[in-house]
Amino acid sequence: MHCVFQVCRKSRHMTSNKLKFKQMKLSIISLLFLLLFFNCRGQGNEISRNSFFSPGFAQVKEGANFGLVFNGPAMNYGMNWDFKNGKRMITFGYELGVGVLFSKSIPALGIYLKPAEFAYMFRFPGSNSRLFIGPSLKFEYNYYLYPQLQSGFDYWFTDFSCGVNARYDFKYRSSSFQLMANSSLMGFVSRQPVYRDPYFFDLGFKYAVRDLHQNLTFASLEKYNTTKLEILWKPRLNSRFTLGYVFNYSGYYQAPGIRLVSHSIKIVINKKQK
Amino acid sequence: MKRTALFLLSTLLFTSCLKEAELKKPFVSFTPRQINDGWEISTPSQENIDPDALAEIYRDFHADSDIWQVRSLLVFRNGKLIAESYTKDDNDITTPRAIWSCTKQVVGLLTGIAIEKQMINNVNDSISTYLTETSLYQDKKNIRIEDLLTMRSGISYSNDGLAGQSDDILRQLPDKSTDFILGRHLQDIPGVNAQYKDCDPQLVSAIIQSQCGKPTAEWAKEVLFAKLEIKNLRWNNYKDGITLGGFGILTTPRELAKFGQCVLDSGEWKRETIVSKEWIKQMTTVRIEDMYGYQFCYLWWRDKNRGMTFMWGHGGQYVCIIPSKNLIVVMTAEVNTQDDFQFNKGVFNWVDRIVQIAD
Numbered sequence: 001m002h003c004v005f006q007v008c009r010k011s012r013h014m015t016s017n018k019l020k021f022k023q024m025k026l027s028i029i030s031l032l033f034l035l036l037f038f039n040c041r042g043q044g045n046e047i048s049r050n051s052f053f054s055p056g057f058a059q060v061k062e063g064a065n066f067g068l069v070f071n072g073p074a075m076n077y078g079m080n081w082d083f084k085n086g087k088r089m090i091t092f093g094y095e096l097g098v099g100v101l102f103s104k105s106i107p108a109l110g111i112y113l114k115p116a117e118f119a120y121m122f123r124f125p126g127s128n129s130r131l132f133i134g135p136s137l138k139f140e141y142n143y144y145l146y147p148q149l150q151s152g153f154d155y156w157f158t159d160f161s162c163g164v165n166a167r168y169d170f171k172y173r174s175s176s177f178q179l180m181a182n183s184s185l186m187g188f189v190s191r192q193p194v195y196r197d198p199y200f201f202d203l204g205f206k207y208a209v210r211d212l213h214q215n216l217t218f219a220s221l222e223k224y225n226t227t228k229l230e231i232l233w234k235p236r237l238n239s240r241f242t243l244g245y246v247f248n249y250s251g252y253y254q255a256p257g258i259r260l261v262s263h264s265i266k267i268v269i270n271k272k273q274k
Numbered sequence: 275m276k277r278t279a280l281f282l283l284s285t286l287l288f289t290s291c292l293k294e295a296e297l298k299k300p301f302v303s304f305t306p307r308q309i310n311d312g313w314e315i316s317t318p319s320q321e322n323i324d325p326d327a328l329a330e331i332y333r334d335f336h337a338d339s340d341i342w343q344v345r346s347l348l349v350f351r352n353g354k355l356i357a358e359s360y361t362k363d364d365n366d367i368t369t370p371r372a373i374w375s376c377t378k379q380v381v382g383l384l385t386g387i388a389i390e391k392q393m394i395n396n397v398n399d400s401i402s403t404y405l406t407e408t409s410l411y412q413d414k415k416n417i418r419i420e421d422l423l424t425m426r427s428g429i430s431y432s433n434d435g436l437a438g439q440s441d442d443i444l445r446q447l448p449d450k451s452t453d454f455i456l457g458r459h460l461q462d463i464p465g466v467n468a469q470y471k472d473c474d475p476q477l478v479s480a481i482i483q484s485q486c487g488k489p490t491a492e493w494a495k496e497v498l499f500a501k502l503e504i505k506n507l508r509w510n511n512y513k514d515g516i517t518l519g520g521f522g523i524l525t526t527p528r529e530l531a532k533f534g535q536c537v538l539d540s541g542e543w544k545r546e547t548i549v550s551k552e553w554i555k556q557m558t559t560v561r562i563e564d565m566y567g568y569q570f571c572y573l574w575w576r577d578k579n580r581g582m583t584f585m586w587g588h589g590g591q592y593v594c595i596i597p598s599k600n601l602i603v604v605m606t607a608e609v610n611t612q613d614d615f616q617f618n619k620g621v622f623n624w625v626d627r628i629v630q631i632a633d
Contacts (some may be wrong), residue, residue, distance in 0.1 A: 059292040066342070066362075066608060067295025103294075104342065106615050148612040198372030198609050199522055200444055228618055247290065261292050 045085040045255050049271050052231060053077055054246055056264025058099045060110060061142055062155065063256030070108045070144075074099030074262055078114070089132045090138075090169065091119045113141040119165035119182070136165035136182055140226065141212065142250065153201075156211050157250065157258050161187035161226060176237060178244075180230040186220040191252045226250040232268065242268035298344070299363075301336035304329065305356035307367060311528055312503030312544075316354035323351060327631040332359055335624065343549045343590055343607040343617040345371075346527045350602040353535060355528070370506045370524035372609040374588035377509075378475045378500075380533060382573035384482055384490065385423065386541075386553030387497050393485035397423060397572075404481040404606045411456040417464040419481065422474040423572040428462035429455060431473040433520075439566040440520070443512065451512045452480045458585055468562040468570065472520025474571055479519030489518035501548045502532040521588070527604045530585070534593040535601045537574075537583060558583050558623045580622060580629075590617025597633045 058074035061067070078095030097112035121134035138161050145154040157197050161184035168179045232244035244266035252258045285286035292613045306315045318325040328349070335347050336359070346366055349357040360366040388394045394404070397420040402408035408415050417427045439458065448454035456474040462469075486493040491509035494517075499507055507525040511517050532543065537558065541549035560578070562570035569576040575584045585593040590607030603625045607617035 026435055061292045061295075068342075069292045071292045104615070106611075148615050149610065198374075198524065200446055200517070202445065249290070259292055261290060263290075 006266045011142065018083060019204040025240035034102045045083045048084075049079070050242070050268050051079045051271060052266055052268040054097075054264035054266040055264050056246070058101060058110060058262040059260070060076070060101060060108065061257075061259040062144065062146075063258060064155065065103075065146065068103040068106070070106075070110075071105040072099055072101035072108075074101075074110065074112075074264070076112065076264065087123055088134075089119075089121045089123075091117075091121070091165070091167075093117050094106070106146070109147075111143040111145075112143075113143075115139050115141075119167075121165055121167060130170050131168045133164065133166045133167065136161070136163045137161070138182075138184075138226075140250070142258075143208070154208060155256075155258070156190065156208075157252055157260075158190040158216070159184065159187055159211060159224060159226060159250075160189075160216075161185070163187075163226075171237075174236055176234045176236075178230070178232040178242075180228070180232070182228045184221075184226045185226070186218070189217050189219040189224045189252065190214055190216040191224075191254070191256070191258065193256065223254060224250075224252045230266065232266065234270075240270050242266075242270060244268065297325060297339070297342040298336050299361055301329075301333045301359065304332050304349075304359045306355045306358045309367065309528075311505070312532070312601055313350075313355040313528060314353065316352070316356050318349075318351075318356050321351040321354060321356050322633040323349070323356065324631045324633075328357055328628070329622065331627050331631075332357070335359070340619075341607075341617055343611055343615070344605060345608060346604065346606045347624070348527050348531060348604040350531055350535065350604070351632065352600050353539065355531075356525070366526065366606075367528065368506055368526055370508055370526055370529075371606065372521070372524050372587075372589075373520045373530060373585075373591045373606075374609060375472075376530060376533075376585040376587035376591050376593065377521045378573045379575075379585040379593075380494070380523060380619075381475045381478050381482075381490075381519050382423065382557050382571075383498060383533065383536070383549050384494055385419070385478055385572070386549045386557060388482050388485060389553065390550050391497075394419065394481065401481060404484050405456070405477070406484075407450075407452050409454055410453070410623065413460050413465075414456050417477075419478065419574075421464045422478050422481075424566070424570065425468045425470050425474050426462075426465050426562075427474045427477070428460050428464040428466065429471075429473055430458050430461040431455065431469075431471045431472070433472050443472070443476075443518075446513050450514045451476060451516050452514075460592060468565060470565055470570075475519035476516075477519070478573075479517050483516055489515060490519070498548060501546065502529075504532060504534060504541050506530045529607050530591070530593050530606070531602055531604045533585065534595045534604070538595045538597060538600070538602060575624065580625070582622075582625070588616065590621065592621060594622070596625070596629055599629055601629065601632055603628055 054076040056074050060070045076095055076097035076098055078093055080093035083090040094116055095114040099110035101108045101110055117138035119136035121132035123129055124131035124133055140159050142157040163184040165182045170177050192211050192214050227249045229247045230244055232242050234242040246264045246266050248262045250260040308315055318328050346360045347361050398418050400415055401417045402415040421427050433440045483490045489511050507529055510522040536543050536548055537554055540551040541547055541554045557572040558574050559571055560569040560576050569578055575586050581598050583595045589609040589611050592605045594603045
């Protein structure tokens with residue numbers, strides 16, 4: 001029977017002025033974070049750098065997919081920099097990921113890009129407090145391709161989020177532990193609308209790129225949320241490897257809704273310490 | 275304390291999973307709703323079908339998780355709607371959805387009407403008689419209308435995948451659909467080898483359009499859809515204004531069944547002749563013995579083993595006509611699932627079960 005691989009999509013452009021205004025706001029926020037970043041870096045702080053792999057299990061539930069949940073393996077790679085002194089901590093990182101998911105044997109491809117994530121945290125009041133808490137900024141792109149559904153289609157879910165980041169470090173015997181939580185509070189979110197013209201469609205890489213920031217709008221918790229929880233265990237203080245568990249959740253609550261969940265093992269390679 | 279907190283947190287996180295939505299509603303009732311769409315409504319008992327056995331079939335249809343794609347199952351007997359149920363959304367009763375290649379069978383009916391109205395002389399005419407574009411593609415002048423109706427044009431054309439030419443049509447890349455098709459090279463002598471493809475019925479639509487002086491879809495409203503009391507149907511034209519022939523119709527299961535009833539009643543709808551009896555016979559006579567394991571007529575399908583004529587659209591859209599039982603079974607499914615993920619495995623087992631309980 002009729003068998004095509006198609007990507008259903010429709011051009012829905014924002015006015016260029018609105019887009020420019022939003023991009024400008026984002027640029028200003030990003031610049032502020034960069035200033036804070038360099039400010040802290042120049043004060044002789046403790047700097048640590050690491051890279052990590054996190055193989056895991058990911059799930060996606062797309063509003064456009066009849067209620068199917070796609071499950072499967074995913075692998076992420078990223079790097080983190082921490083700048084820390086007695087009063088504050090700044091973290092910076094990026095992450096890339098790919099997953100191959102299935103539902104009823106129907107395949108899907110997921111790509112995750114986080115070009116940058118910043119957090120500027122202050123030591124929580126208290127002389128011996130190990131808790132750091134503060135604002136964060138992250139840029140995330142989620143792309144899912146379903147070649148066997150809707151005659152093949154793909155969707156972007158993008159968020160540029162301001163949120164809160166908390167980190168608690170503690171030692172237990174010879175090991176050290178780190179608990180980290182991050183949740184978005186508000187930001188700009190782009191969720192590609194469902195376009196299901198059953199017959200005509202666009203196809204091609206340029207269309208996928210075009211939809212990266214489609215309908216980018218301001219939103220807060222009532223519209224979307226991204227949350228990350230992380231537990232890391234370093235067997236010895238001078239160990240080069242750290243093991244951990246990471247839970248990620250992303251949800252967009254307006255139609256077409258999307259829920260992304262992943263559970264991963266995090267293997268951190270501590271590259272350098274000053 | 276810390277250990278307990280870690281344990282609780284880990285347990286909470288590991289058990290956080292997404293749950294699949296209910297893909298089909300549980301079966302409640304197959305009693306048809308009266309929506310005054312032209313269908314006379316009856317009950318299984320009145321039409322000699324065991325209602326309990328039919329309810330069992332419907333329960334299974336709703337419960338079978340292997341056929342998560344299905345959207346509707348409707349049963350018609352003696353020209354009356356006796357059972358219907360929508361597995362996902364009750365609004366499907368009036369919501370038009372893509373029927374993909376069932377469009378070809380509608381084009382088959384329209385061809386008969388065009389012949390009856392002497393817009394087309396007969397199926398042995400060369401396409402060059404009607405399509406002026408053929409003058410630019412002389413190698414195609416020996417293609418007859420019958421070759422198009424039986425998928426034997428010999429034109430090199432594929433429906434499948436990114437490399438297929440239907441993909442170009444669906445992306446509206448060519449400016450002119452007829453030139454695009456006729457411009458393809460001839461891979462077989464016309465009338466010899468059958469290959470299922472969208473370009474042949476597309477040319478039939480172009481031929482009809484060339485003769486009726488308006489888009490085939492508009493003409494079809496006058497000569498077919500209005501007479502069948504079809505109101506929810508939409509039919510797309512290509513960007514050059516030519517109505518799509520290989521696919522392109524959106525309609526409801528109830529309206530889809532009207533085409534089946536018209537064929538079952540030898541071209542009549544409520545005793546009014548819409549298509550000639552002779553054309554219905556000609557159109558449903560087997561021309562190709564093996565096409566995907568079934569038989570192919572003039573754009574219509576046959577299953578000789580079941581004594582069944584049927585419409586078949588991508589994703590799992592079926593109108594099954596069983597003349598020996600005066601029975602029509604309509605099944606529709608999510609459109610646009612691909613390959614093995616379509617509703618096509620064991621589809622006719624559902625029809626067989628209904629046939630078995632029809633006395």
